[in-house]
Amino acid sequence: MDDAISTLRRWIQESDNIVFFGGAGVSTESGIPDFRSTDGLYHQKYDYPPETILSHTFFMKNPEEFYRFYRDKMLFLDAQPNAAHRRLAELEKQGKLKAVITQNIDGLHQAAGSKKVLELHGSVHRNYCMKCGKKYGIEAITESQGVPRCSCGGIIRPDVVLYEEGLDSTVIQESVMYIARADVLIVGGTSLVVYPAAGLIDYYRGSKLVLINKGSTHLDSRADLHINGKIGEVLGAV
Secondary structure, eight states, rough: OOHHHHHHHHHHHHSOOEEEEEEEEEHHHHTTTTTTTTTSSGGGSSSOHHHHHHHHHHHHHHHHHHHHHHHHTTTTTTTTOHHHHHHHHHHTTTOOOOEEEEESOHHHHHHHHHEEEEEEEEEEEEETTTTTTOOOOOHHHHHHOOSOOOSSSSSEEEEOBBBBBOOOOOHHHHHHHHHHHEEEEEESSSSOOOOTTTHHHHHHGSSOEEEESSSSSSTGGGGGGGEEOOOHHHHHHO
């Protein structure tokens, strides 16, 4: 691994057009569970599977149960940025990293100081009334019980992409632009199985595709550099 980290360090030093694409594994070192890991949400037992609860259909039909699960299992307000978040923010400040593209909804990249963060699946920190559109902070969810309501009577919902819902086209288009123009593309903490997000990697045209993951992915053979390890430890070392 030392040789691979040395190569990554050199590529970072030589580039001023780096893009980072990350998934749940980026936040596991901050104490936020990965849905698909051995001890993740998909391996716990509930009255309904998490995929069902976090679907648009379930949200509309059973909002009380949705919010009970959401408050209990999707909000990690005490989580702090880890070495990966901090290093990426540093690289952006140095003018090397152009954008962070994330599948996470926890806001930890912004908490670490990153400015250009494209959130493919939204953010728990943004919420809005489904009736009048009024915007709310996360307190509207955490400081309420049952189904949170706006002053107009509408339901306040998180600005996150549920199953059965499409991704924001503007965010997708901007992500494609950054990836297509990148000199170095670092992909970390993602199993690359969630589409359409994972398909964004196909737009990379460079020759420095870096995959950092604790496990294998179906794109490992395409990587110009593959590092098997924790994303925070790896990025913290470069």
